[in-house]
């Protein structure tokens with residue numbers, strides 16, 4: 476897979492490419508990652524890529540010509556051009572999986588007051604990190620690249636992300652490491668028992684409890700397995716009992 480970032484600030488991605496798991500993935504050529512400064516495509520004699528908004532208003536808008544020419548130059552057969560935009564569809568783990576299956580992902584980063592509206596006709600979709608406004612799309616593109624790269628074959632062990640939050644529609648269960656006791660707080664006995672079936676069941680139950688408590692919206696349309704239904708009944712019965720106390 477190849478990821479191309481279209482940005483005015485390629486240096487933003489220097490430490491991203493030089494650090495930890497992403498660096499290892501790049502070194503092992505599990506993903507190709509490049510940044511392209513779209514200023515190099517401007518035909519403006521002063522090298523400008525932005526201008527004031529028609530009709531007046533604050534700030535500067537990115538102009539069509541440099542960005543559209545840049546998109547046309549970097550696009551490849553089957554590539555997906557994604558505009559970073561607070562007005563886009565919200566990025567989720569499901570979208571990360573969809574992007575991880577694309578051969579060539581192109582992430583377009585805005586800046587200043589954003590884009591001339593007509594640029595939207597040259598992208599395949601808009602993606603938002605959430606309902607807030609960033610100074611530029613670089614932070615969003617970095618987050619998206621990170622979430623996508625860690626899903627690629629060989630970057631981390633498949634088992635390492637299989638139980639991650641959202642992967643099976645639930646939040647991850649509580650995790651512990653040594654020491655067994657810290658400040659009077661003990662690791663649950665079941666995790667020390669070595670009984671794999673019991674550990675798996677405990678983790679599933681904890682995932683359900685966590686999701687109920689922190690993100691009940693994730694359970695709204697869930698089709699529960701028989702085992703999950705049984706555990707949900709168990710959880711509800713335990714809670715009812717606790718209330719009675």
Ligand SMILES: C[S@@+](CC[C@H](N)C(=O)[O-])C[C@H]1O[C@@H](n2cnc3c(N)ncnc32)[C@H](O)[C@@H]1O
Nearest residue numbers: 559560561585588589603604608609611612615
């Ligand atoms: C200051 S913002 C422009 C916001 C624009 N005036 C609006 O209200 O929709 C500059 C750039 O940051 C990026 N950006 C800002 N918030 C974002 C978000 N929540 N998700 C993804 N990208 C975002 C976009 O690329 C955007 O063009």
